[in-house]
Amino acid sequence: MTEMTDHQLAAWLADRAGDELLKVREQGLEGKELKDAGDLASHNLLMRLIPEQRPGDAILSEEGADDSARLSSDRVWIVDPLDGTREFSEPPRDDWAVHVALWESGDLVAGAVAQPALGETFNTATPPVVAPRTSDRVRIAVSRTRPPEFVKVLAEEIGAELVPMGSAGVKVMSVVRNISDVYVHAGGQYEWDSAAPVVVARAAGLYTSRADGQPLAYNRESPWLPDLLVCRPELAEQISGFVARYWQEN
Ligand SMILES: Nc1ncnc2c1ncn2[C@@H]1O[C@H](COP(=O)(O)O)[C@@H](OP(=O)(O)O)[C@H]1O
Numbered sequence: 688m689t690e691m692t693d694h695q696l697a698a699w700l701a702d703r704a705g706d707e708l709l710k711v712r713e714q715g716l717e718g719k720e721l722k723d724a725g726d727l728a729s730h731n732l733l734m735r736l737i738p739e740q741r742p743g744d745a746i747l748s749e750e751g752a753d754d755s756a757r758l759s760s761d762r763v764w765i766v767d768p769l770d771g772t773r774e775f776s777e778p779p780r781d782d783w784a785v786h787v788a789l790w791e792s793g794d795l796v797a798g799a800v801a802q803p804a805l806g807e808t809f810n811t812a813t814p815p816v817v818a819p820r821t822s823d824r825v826r827i828a829v830s831r832t833r834p835p836e837f838v839k840v841l842a843e844e845i846g847a848e849l850v851p852m853g854s855a856g857v858k859v860m861s862v863v864r865n866i867s868d869v870y871v872h873a874g875g876q877y878e879w880d881s882a883a884p885v886v887v888a889r890a891a892g893l894y895t896s897r898a899d900g901q902p903l904a905y906n907r908e909s910p911w912l913p914d915l916l917v918c919r920p921e922l923a924e925q926i927s928g929f930v931a932r933y934w935q936e937n
């Protein structure tokens with residue numbers, strides 16, 4: 688058998704972890720027990736499979752395993768075994784995801800976002816095609832529980848509609864799937880929340896940056912990466928310009 692490419696491997700890993708999470712969701716657990724069981728099962732599987740498939744690569748993960756070797760490594764897998772943990776614990780919600788990204792020599796190069804409850808894995812092996820816009824009104828995907836403070840002002844200014852949902856990966860994929868046109872976040876997040884969604888969005892031709900238009904950077908010493916903008920390219924200047932102005936004035 689020929690070896691999987693990094694793109695194929697990212698999709699395979701996200702799929703496998705997604706299957707594991709669907710099984711955990713059938714065990715009859717609830718609340719915190721379900722969240723913890725999901726986090727742990729997906730984490731353990733990825734921490735076994737990645738070193739098996741790519742010995743020598745470093746890993747940066749939400750659930751520990753942060754290995755300082757990653758700072759001097761050329762290849763780092765940035766993974767979130769379960770993004771949208773809250774929504775995972777509220778069946779039958781489908782807005783939760785598995786994130787697997789590969790960073791190599793300075794930038795993200797491959798990745799996958801599985802949405803197991805939808806039966807979909809978006810990936811850079813077969814990049815998704817974004818359908819043409821169907822709504823006149825801009826739709827902005829935002830966190831259900833922690834939307835950026837400026838988002839209501841932004842929506843009013845550009846006449847947009849807010850679409851709340853869980854999981855950073857699901858919100859980025861909502862732009863890919865033409866369920867929204869923009870995902871903007873601020874106030875807190877880590878590299879694993881956005882790495883895989885961003886590399887898949889880029890492969891689909893979408894715009895990605897910090898919320899104010901500054902470039903994103905990954906595998907930094909601190910994994911804190913608190914804000915993000917993913918959108919259709921034609922909306923990028925308007926949205927990032929608004930955020931840059933808002934931050935200057937507030
Ligand atoms: N203010 C904040 N500080 C830290 N992490 C945040 C955050 N807001 C969102 N996140 C993280 O971003 C992901 C998506 O959040 P949301 O669903 O609210 O949009 C979640 O990941 P996890 O579910 O992996 O913890 C969440 O923890």
Ligand SMILES: [Mg+2]
Pocket residue numbers: 749767769770771855879880
């Ligand atoms: Mg997360």
